[in-house]
Amino acid sequence: MIAFQVKDLSCGHCASKINRALREADPQARVYFDVPALRVEIDPAHADTAELSEAITAAGYTPVPA
Numbered sequence: 622m623i624a625f626q627v628k629d630l631s632c633g634h635c636a637s638k639i640n641r642a643l644r645e646a647d648p649q650a651r652v653y654f655d656v657p658a659l660r661v662e663i664d665p666a667h668a669d670t671a672e673l674s675e676a677i678t679a680a681g682y683t684p685v686p687a
């Protein structure tokens with residue numbers, strides 16, 4: 622499991638944008654959000670931490686490994 626704190630993850634709309642970006646990077650990944658905790662957890666099929674971080678950044682958010 623790979624986890625990030627995303628301080629600008631403020632609502633379900635943000636979560637859906639991040640989810641879409643992560644699934645483009647790794648279509649088989651399992652993605653779990655805890656919006657109140659500003660946290661996303663990914664159980665990847667093949668992507669590594671750097672690739673997932675880049676996908677979140679490209680979607681316009683700022684992930685910090687957690």
Ligand SMILES: [Cu+2]
Pocket residue numbers: 630631632633634635636
């Ligand atoms: Cu939002």
